[in-house]
Amino acid sequence: MPVGTQATVKGLTIDQVRATGAHMILGNTYHLALRPGHETVRKLGGLHGMTGWDGPILTDSGGFQIFSLDAINDISEEAATFRSHLDGAVIRLTPEHSIEIQESLGSDVAMVLDHVVALPAERDLVQDAMERSIRWAGRCLNAATREDQAKFAIVQGGLDVELRTQCARELASMDFQGYAVGGLSVGEAPSEMYRITAATCPELPEDKPRYLMGVGRPIDLLESVARGIDLFDCVMPTRNGRNGLAFTDGGSLKFKNAIHREDNRPIDETCPCLACKHSRGYLRHLFNAKEMLGPILLSIHNLTYYQTIMQGARAAIERGEFDAYLAEKKRGWGEVASA
Amino acid sequence: MPVGTQATVKGLTIDQVRATGAHMILGNTYHLALRPGHETVRKLGGLHGMTGWDGPILTDSGGFQIFSLDAINDISEEAATFRSHLDGAVIRLTPEHSIEIQESLGSDVAMVLDHVVALPAERDLVQDAMERSIRWAGRCLNAATREDQAKFAIVQGGLDVELRTQCARELASMDFQGYAVGGLSVGEAPSEMYRITAATCPELPEDKPRYLMGVGRPIDLLESVARGIDLFDCVMPTRNGRNGLAFTDGGSLKFKNAIHREDNRPIDETCPCLACKHSRGYLRHLFNAKEMLGPILLSIHNLTYYQTIMQGARAAIERGEFDAYLAEKKRGWGEVASA
Numbered sequence: 001m002p003v004g005t006q007a008t009v010k011g012l013t014i015d016q017v018r019a020t021g022a023h024m025i026l027g028n029t030y031h032l033a034l035r036p037g038h039e040t041v042r043k044l045g046g047l048h049g050m051t052g053w054d055g056p057i058l059t060d061s062g063g064f065q066i067f068s069l070d071a072i073n074d075i076s077e078e079a080a081t082f083r084s085h086l087d088g089a090v091i092r093l094t095p096e097h098s099i100e101i102q103e104s105l106g107s108d109v110a111m112v113l114d115h116v117v118a119l120p121a122e123r124d125l126v127q128d129a130m131e132r133s134i135r136w137a138g139r140c141l142n143a144a145t146r147e148d149q150a151k152f153a154i155v156q157g158g159l160d161v162e163l164r165t166q167c168a169r170e171l172a173s174m175d176f177q178g179y180a181v182g183g184l185s186v187g188e189a190p191s192e193m194y195r196i197t198a199a200t201c202p203e204l205p206e207d208k209p210r211y212l213m214g215v216g217r218p219i220d221l222l223e224s225v226a227r228g229i230d231l232f233d234c235v236m237p238t239r240n241g242r243n244g245l246a247f248t249d250g251g252s253l254k255f256k257n258a259i260h261r262e263d264n265r266p267i268d269e270t271c272p273c274l275a276c277k278h279s280r281g282y283l284r285h286l287f288n289a290k291e292m293l294g295p296i297l298l299s300i301h302n303l304t305y306y307q308t309i310m311q312g313a314r315a316a317i318e319r320g321e322f323d324a325y326l327a328e329k330k331r332g333w334g335e336v337a338s339a
Numbered sequence: 340m341p342v343g344t345q346a347t348v349k350g351l352t353i354d355q356v357r358a359t360g361a362h363m364i365l366g367n368t369y370h371l372a373l374r375p376g377h378e379t380v381r382k383l384g385g386l387h388g389m390t391g392w393d394g395p396i397l398t399d400s401g402g403f404q405i406f407s408l409d410a411i412n413d414i415s416e417e418a419a420t421f422r423s424h425l426d427g428a429v430i431r432l433t434p435e436h437s438i439e440i441q442e443s444l445g446s447d448v449a450m451v452l453d454h455v456v457a458l459p460a461e462r463d464l465v466q467d468a469m470e471r472s473i474r475w476a477g478r479c480l481n482a483a484t485r486e487d488q489a490k491f492a493i494v495q496g497g498l499d500v501e502l503r504t505q506c507a508r509e510l511a512s513m514d515f516q517g518y519a520v521g522g523l524s525v526g527e528a529p530s531e532m533y534r535i536t537a538a539t540c541p542e543l544p545e546d547k548p549r550y551l552m553g554v555g556r557p558i559d560l561l562e563s564v565a566r567g568i569d570l571f572d573c574v575m576p577t578r579n580g581r582n583g584l585a586f587t588d589g590g591s592l593k594f595k596n597a598i599h600r601e602d603n604r605p606i607d608e609t610c611p612c613l614a615c616k617h618s619r620g621y622l623r624h625l626f627n628a629k630e631m632l633g634p635i636l637l638s639i640h641n642l643t644y645y646q647t648i649m650q651g652a653r654a655a656i657e658r659g660e661f662d663a664y665l666a667e668k669k670r671g672w673g674e675v676a677s678a
Contacts, residue, residue: 007624011631013613013639016352036600036624043601043620050621261375262382274352281382282389285346285375292350292631300352 001026001058001233002303006035007050009303010238011296014052020273020300021307024056026233029101029111030065034084034091038104046106058233059107061098061140063154064182064214067116075115077132095136096143103146109178112140114154116183126158130167137171150177152211158183159192161199168203179204180211181229185220194223201228218247218309219335222326225313237302242295244287246275247305249332253280255294260284267301271308275301340365340397340572341642345374346389348642349577350635353391359612359639360646363395365572368440368450369404373423373430377443385445397572398446400437400479402493403521403553406455414454416471434478442485448517451479453493455522465497469506476510489516491550497522498531500538507542518543519550520568524559533562540567557586557648558674561665564652576641581634583626585614586644588671592619594633599623606640610647614640 002009002017005028009017017025027047032038044050047057066073066080073082079094095113102110113136115129133156144151153171157163171179181200184193197212204210211231212224221232237247244255246267253260253267263280275283275297286294309329316325341348341356344367348356356364366386371377383389386396405412405419412421418433434452441449452475454468472495483490492510496502510518520539523532536551543549550570551563560571576586583594585606592599592606602619614622614636625633648668655664 006628006630007621008630008632011635013355013632013635015613035628036620040601040620040624044603044618044624049603050618050624052616262379264383264388274354277391279383279389281375281379282346285379285383285389289345289374291345291347292634293347293352295631296350296352296635 001231003028003233003235003238004047004051004053005031005235007032007041007047009299010242011292011299012238012303016274016300017053017303018055020303021311022055022303024058024231025051025053026058026060027105027107028062028065029059029098029105030062032059032105033062033101034086038101042104042106046104048106056108057106058109058152059102059105059111060213061102061111061113061154062093063098063111063114063116066093067118067183067186075132077135080113080115095139099140099143099151103144103149107149109150109152110140110144111152111180112137112154112176114156114182116156116186117158119158119183119186119188121158123158123160123163126156126160127163130156130158130163134167134170137176138174141174141176152176152178152180152209154180154182154213155200155204156183157196159188159196161196164196164200165203168200172203172205176208178209178211178231180213182213184212185214185216190216190220190223193220194227197224197229198227204228218306219330219333221306221310222313222329225310225317226322226326237306238299241298241300241302244294244298245302246283246298247302249329251332251334255280255283255287255298258284268305271301271304273301273304340570342367342572342574342577343386343390343392344370344574346371346380346386348638349581350631350638351577351642355613355639356392356642357394359642360650361394361642363397363570364390364392365397365399366444366446367401367404368398368437368444369401371398371444372401372440373425377440381443381445385443387445395447396445397448397491398441398444398450399552400441400450400452400493401432402437402450402453402455405432406457406522406525414471416474419452419454434475435482438479438482438490442483442488446488448489448491449479449483450491450519451476451493451515453495453521455495455525456497458497458522458525458527460497462497462499462502465495465499466502469495469497469502473506473509476513476515480513480515491515491517491519491548493519493521493552494539494543495522496535498527498535500535503535503539504542507539511542511544515547517548517550517570519552521552523551524553524555529556529559529562532559533566536563536568537566543567557645558669558672560645560649561652561668564649564656565661565665576645577638580637580639580641583633583637584641585622585637586641588668590671590673594619594622594626594637597623607644610640610643612640612643 098113114133260280266276437452453472599619605615
């Protein structure tokens with residue numbers, strides 16, 4: 001899912017998002033609740049009405065942003081309290097309020113409010129946050145009033161397999177339409193993330209989507225698919241694109257580098273995206289001249305690339321050749337062995 | 340002509356430029372000669388190859404930028420000398436070199452190098468610059484080697500009708516494919532610009548295009564069409580769009596204004612552009628949240644609006660109803676009388 005934090009995938013018109021091959025996009029509850037405010041979003045027709053996106057939209061719960069604002073928050077059993085990064089206003093977010101906001105935003109999938117802890121952390125702290133996340137998940141389910149909005153639970157438990165599997169089993173026994181693995185991609189080694197994902201997925205229902213939140217690099221997506229994940233969101237394709245980096249099957253290209261100056265080749269001649277109708281030399285010029293079109297074109301390319309590798313993964317799974325697909329991609333990316 | 344100073348109409352992909360209805364775009368010789376350099380542009384397939392634009396492209400000569408850099412330039416009969424705004428390098432531009440650069444850029448229309456003076460100015464200075472512009476126009480014509488590139492001359496002469504008509508007559512006797520009125524829209528009153536345009540156009544060949552450089556507001560375009568102008572370029576639609584201003588038949592809307600916060604109406608329900616598929620409230624949110632998509636969408640809208648009023652002008656001329664068309668537009672814009 002391309003990330004549309006503030007009700008826009010940065011730099012792209014909604015038809016350009018669609019042209020990348022994306023089926024589903026994400027919005028951030030925390031940011032939208034602060035600006036323009038969820039009541040305003042509702043009056044403007046919800047995220048669908050504002051953005052014009054006619055596919056499904058998932059909203060996060062605000063939990064991860066509370067975690068990102070660690071220094072200025074206080075979490076009790078009742079609520080998370082923190083300060084707005086915009087104006088310093090004190091905000092109190094309960095599981096019930098997170099659902100109320102997401103119902104106003106009008107997303108198709110709402111995430112439960114969870115308690116994320118910074119890693120590494122004491123086991124007691126991780127366990128406490130995990131157990132609170134389960135109780136909060138139940139409160140979210142009880143608070144929901146919209147039948148047309150799916151609810152996804154979030155598995156917590158840090159890097160502890162025992163806590164993760166306990167959390168996954170308890171959430172799996174509750175009536176959610178999908179399950180996320182949260183609290184990862186927060187600085188731990190990829191191998192740790194893969195280990196936790198591999199241990200968690202078997203505990204989740206086979207017939208419901210599994211979503212690894214905030215991940216990641218192309219290799220992280222495929223390694224996680226290998227471990228049972230279906231759904232991802234990440235700002236990497238757009239953020240790295242804005243910073244001049246393009247993903248390809250042969251690794252990444254940096255367009256702030258002068259080597260591309262007179263290169264007439266496209267990023268990838270097999271890629272159908274708009275950026276690949278231009279030369280590397282032109283893209284290099286756009287970044288060198290600080291033109292908006294550089295970030296726009298590389299965001300389009302990277303989102304298209306992410307969709308392409310995921311389409312390739314789906315096709316390889318259907319052919320029963322996913323392992324070979326993963327190995328081939330890793331060779332191209334210069335990754336020598338599975339982490 | 341939408342302005343693509345650095346080989347990109349700021350914020351728009353080339354298919355978005357095409358979708359505004361534009362037939363022809365402009366690039367700036369001064370900027371492109373400095374970065375990425377005209378030899379690099381040539382190696383990357385010229386402006387057409389870089390941008391992917393398949394319609395005609397016009398390049399200016401660098402004359403206006405020399406004028407904008409007034410404080411740091413020296414103009415002799417042989418050349419204009421000035422410092423690069425990028426790295427301070429001393430650049431010497433002759434009429435011959437301007438044509439050589441434009442031939443490398445591969446534009447379809449090259450402008451002659453002219454000597455623009457800041458207004459108001461002493462008559463002697465204006466006359467001297469005008470006469471030099473005529474001599475330089477001749478040198479440009481002699482220097483040209485590409486048969487596939489049209490050359491347009493530029494009429495100078497400040498706000499002096501006698502000097503303007505003298506310049507226009509002399510240039511009209513030379514073999515150019517088109518004629519521009521230059522040195523206007525530099526701070527003088529619109530009425531002065533209209534007066535000079537009205538006096539100059541009758542001296543130019545009827546069967547060749549007439550181009551008013553660097554103009555302007557929607558009303559300036561139509562008032563100048565009334566006086567005989569065919570072709571315009573201006574950064575206003577994109578620059579004002581980036582700053583949150585949208586042009587409409589009812590005047591302009593400022594999207595940094597909170598009045599639009601919960602407004603579900605589009606900018607203009609009759610406009611076919613992408614921005615008008617969204618609500619004013621969404622556009623307001625994008626500007627408030629400093630999202631790239633705000634500038635992108637308003638640039639698209641404003642370019643579409645400029646093309647729409649020019650299409651309307653062409654149709655009205657063919658019906659013989661241009662005066663009524665102009666009067667109607669002026670009523671909408673809140674302009675009470677012809678300047």
